[in-house]
Amino acid sequence: MESMRIDVKFPGGKKVLADFGDMAILTDQSVKSGGEGSAPEPGRLFFAAVAACLGHYALAFCQNRTIDTQGLRVSVRCEPDARTKLIGTVEIEVALPPGFPEKYREAVVRAVEACWVKKHFEHPPLFSVRAI
Template identity: 80%
Template sequence: MVIDVRFPGGKKVLADFGDVAIATDQPVKSGGEGSAPQPSQMFFGAVAACSGYYALAFCQNRSIDTTGLGLSVRCQPDERTKLVGTVEMELTLPVGFPEKYREAIVRAVEACWVKKHFEHPPLFSVRTR
C-alpha cells in the first residue's frame, strides 16, 4: 500500500490512496476550517470503522438482520501522558440477536485488522530526499 500525502491549502491534508483520498483538517481554534476530521480522529475512527465492519460481516455471514446493530467507541485520555489511554467499545446487538453468538461476535470485533496493529505495532522510519 502506498499513501501519497497532499496539502490542498490551509491546514488541510489529503491522504491519497490512488482511487480514493481521505481529507483531514484542523478545527477553527487551531487555524483550520473544521471541514473534515482531524488526523487524530481518523486514527481512532479507523479502529471504530474496522471493528464495526467485523461486527457487520459477522452478522451478514450468518444471515442475521443488522437492523439496530451499532458500535460506540469511547477514547479515554491518560491524564499523565495526554494520549488516549483506554479505548472502550460497546456493541449494540440487534433485537433478536441469537444468544449463542454473543461471545463469538465479541471475538470477531476483537479481531479487527486495524486494532491488531496496536498489539503488534509496525516499525516506522522517516527520511528526507
Template identity: 45%
Template sequence: MKVSFPGGKKVQADYRGFTITTDQSTASGGDGSAPSPFDLFLASIGTCTGYYIMAFCQQRNIPTDGIELTMDMVHNTQRHLIERIDVRVSLPEDFPDRYVAACIKAAEQCTVKRHLQEPPEIVLTAAKS
C-alpha cells in the same frame, strides 16, 4: 500513498484511488472542513470493528438492524494520550444468544486493532527532490 498540502491546515492523502482530506478544527487554526487525522484514526477503529461484526452477521444471515458500536476514550491527562478505548457493542434483543460471544470474538479480529497491539515500525526519512 502520496500526501500533499492543499492549503491552510489541510493535509490530503491519495491512496488506492481515494482522496482523503483532513483539516484541523477552528480552535487549532483550521477551517474544521474535514476530520482531523486523529479523528480518522479513531473512526478507523470503530469502522473496522464494525466491519468484522457486519461480516460475522452476514455470514450467518443475522440482521444488522439495531446493532450499534459506541466508543469511549479514556485519556491520560499527564501524557496527553488516550490510554484505553472502550468499544461497546449494543445488540438488539432478538440477537441470538448463542452468537454473542462469537460476535465479539469476530470483532477482536479487526486489523486496525491488531496493528495497534503489534505496531509496525515507522521509519521517517527525508530526501530533497
C-alpha cells in the same frame, strides 16, 4: 495483504490530503487549531478508522450468519491518559440487534476483537522517517 502507498498533499490552509491513488481522504484542523474545521482532524480520523473496522467485523459476523442487522451498533469511546495526553483507554460496546441469538454473544465479541486495524495496536509496525 499487498503493499500500500499513500502520498500526502497540502491543498491549502491546514488541510492535508492523503492520496491512495484510487481515492483520497481530506483532513483539516479545528477552527480552534487554526483550520477551517472542514474535515476531521487526523487523530479523530485515526480512531474513526478503528471504529469503522470494528463495525465491519460486527456487520460481517451477522451477515455471514444471516442475522438481521437492524439495530446493530458499535460505539467506541476513547479516553485520554492525563499523564501522556494520548488516548489511554479505548472502550468498545457492541449493541446487538433485537433477537440476536444468545449462542453467538461471545463469538461476536471475539469477531470484533479480530479487527485488522485494532491488531496493529497489539503488533505495531516499525516506523522509519527520512528526509530525501
